[in-house]
Amino acid sequence: MREIGRGESNAILGAMRQIALAGGHAITWADTTSVLAAGRYLLRRHDLLDIGTLPAVAPSDLVSTLHGNPDLAHEAVKYLAIMALVDGELDRHKLARVLEYSRALDVEADYLTDLVEAASGHLAWATADMWRKNFDSVLSRSSEGLDPNTWIRPYVGGSAAPALVARYEALGQLPQNTFGKALWDFDKKNGYPFPGDPEALNAGFGTPHDSTHVISGYDTSARGELLVSTFTAAMHPINPMSGHILPVIFFFHFGEHMNDVGHAGTGGLDPDEFWHAWARGAEMTVDIFDPKWTVWDWVERDLEALRRDWNVTPAGRQP
Template sequence: MFVPATEDQALAGLRAASTLVDPPESAGLGQSLLIAASQLFFSPPIEVAPQDLTPISPQELALAIGPHHDLAEHVASLLVVASLTDGRLDDDRLRRVVEYAHHLGVHDGWVRDMLQIARGHMAWAMADMTRRNVATFPGWGDGQDHVPPMLPYQDQTDADKRLAARFAELETKPANTFGRHFYDHFRRHKFGFPGEYDAFTGAFAVPHDSLHVISGYSTSLQGEILVSTFTGGMHRRDNMRAHILPVIIEWHVGSEVNGIGAQKGNLDPAKFLVAWQRGQQTSIDALSPSWDFWSLVDRDLEEVRAEMSVPELPSQYAASGEEIIGRL
């Protein structure tokens, strides 16, 4: 459960979400999201069949939620996810999301981005989300209004080579350690270590791939959605715009944004909500400037997970699909 809500408040949120998904007879993913959200998105869960959810106006929703801004933000986040769950960008749905958000008093950056998409400015919105994502990784974006290089080691300086060698030495760590699991994750997937010629910048790869290891999510496209959702739940700040919505749009809706081709249908609503919940329950933020990867490499992986309060990943909520070998 994410946020405490009365039954009437939770029901109002689900009624609004039901106006943003395909109808019950479609048996689409949007209906699956409504079912999962009734059990996982509010505390306590509520029992309601999707076909029993009646429409609710933005004014009625705002009245039901009342002056509870955290709950309002929570409900607005559900609504924008609902609008995308059936796997397409629908301008009318996005405009309704924006209207609901405004009546709820939610004016986060993602609301503006969804409005820009509805107005036909997809490239602008995705560029904004990309910049916000970069800014959440310490030492990479640092608030700059541009996207720094993803492959910064192609000059192969002495410093680059020393960095790569330090990561390669993780092979010598005992099998149970976080450092050895990190090493095996890179080698198994044929990723370059930071410092190697074709490697992603360590400012991104170290926390991102650490979270693959710590969260237990694979590198399949579904796993990438789940680990980014986990990351957003963990980091909290600007999580919808920086981490959650971009991967849904890219790997589920299938809007090409980086030249590798559209990828569709990788969102599982229940797994998605569990990943979000697990991230929120994690007590240490791996995107904090104070998080120190190297201080953890000799620690037992399960000990690291316990220290970070990472909930166990039930097998039915693990990512499915073929794992990515080599970087996208």
């Protein structure tokens, strides 16, 4: 996507503000923080200090401004959709306004379908679809024919793999500065069994996910899980919204229990660091969820050197 001009960024941010105002809502702290953060981290608008100075951008205005740039139009609709969610609920007035912009821009997307279904009372269908899209993304292919609940815990019963557990356990002997030792420390601190253990998650998900925690610096709180999935969505291009960002917003911000992999929570969306995580993931030069990526190629490398090599900028201030 080419560099975004000032007029384009004003139009996108102005439309985001209009989503916040939809249905007669007052602008909240989360709204203001989100618009400013999206401007600062993703649209390079470090000069914007007051969202009240943004233009009142109608759908037709956004179409006129983004005409001829379909990639930016698709990106803009993602930002608008998030604005319907930042206050901790799926607001129907705000979603209806998002759909006005998406129709005007001729943007159709599976995540919009999920939001419409959830707002229409079909939450079970929407969350099941998000869960399946997440599974497809983790696999980097269609998951048709696979049961995600069976796949996610493959080492039960006679399928335990003690040699694999031992290989992960050996990471604890690496020098403290290494990526492998940091991954070992992360799993031990959080009480996560290593792949191969009957209670462990599939290495195809657990290792890339935990490695992304380590690389990004985000913890396992509701806030941290939401941020690491947002980072992942920007790093890994398969189903970023429907498979990563929306599920964690529903799970860790709305408190909707979607699976038995983690514990749902509320209020997990940090409206500043969320957009920063999005930008940080987009700047990554390596996709940890790419099937060709393997942790064993990197475990002996210095963690900070890897962050520099992979263009991982520092996370924001922790709460």
